[in-house]
Amino acid sequence: MESIAFALPVLPGRTDADRAALGSCRAGSRREAFQDARRRAGITREAVWMQRAAQGDLAVVYLEADDLGEALELLATSAEPFDRWFRGHVRDVHGVTWDHRLLDVELLLDFDIDRT
Numbered sequence: 001m002e003s004i005a006f007a008l009p010v011l012p013g014r015t016d017a018d019r020a021a022l023g024s025c026r027a028g029s030r031r032e033a034f035q036d037a038r039r040r041a042g043i044t045r046e047a048v049w050m051q052r053a054a055q056g057d058l059a060v061v062y063l064e065a066d067d068l069g070e071a072l073e074l075l076a077t078s079a080e081p082f083d084r085w086f087r088g089h090v091r092d093v094h095g096v097t098w099d100h101r102l103l104d105v106e107l108l109l110d111f112d113i114d115r116t
Contacts, residue, residue: 001044002068006105008094010057015050018059018093022048033082040078041071059094 010018025034038046045064050057065071075083076098087098 001064001066003045003062003064004068004105005060005062007051007058007060008090008096009055010050010059010093011095012056014093015057018057018089019050021089021093030082030085034086037075037078037080037082037086040080041074042066043071 021030024030042065043063044066045062047062049060051060063071076087078084090096090098
């Protein structure tokens with residue numbers, strides 16, 4: 001299992017839009033489409049937190065998949081209606097396009113008591 005965590009800035013005035021969109025994925029009208037999209041991508045876990053910061057709100061995202069590269073490629077290129085909507089949401093709320101440069105992160109610490 002591979003995992004990644006990253007933070008995306010939320011554009012000023014867009015926090016409520018982010019909450020509403022993710023709420024529709026969690027328990028609303030987009031729930032089924034969201035779950036289907038994640039299954040197709042091979043994502044086994046996704047969690048998002050909203051963090052308030054001095055420079056503005058941040059969405060903190062955690063993903064798990066057997067093959068993250070394949071999962072992220074599908075999210076970036078799928079022509080499925082939900083996937084296109086989700087990429088548009090990321091662009092409109094966070095001001096970035098969904099591609100691999102978005103996830104240029106460096107792991108600095110990974111403690112797991114089961115691996116010590």
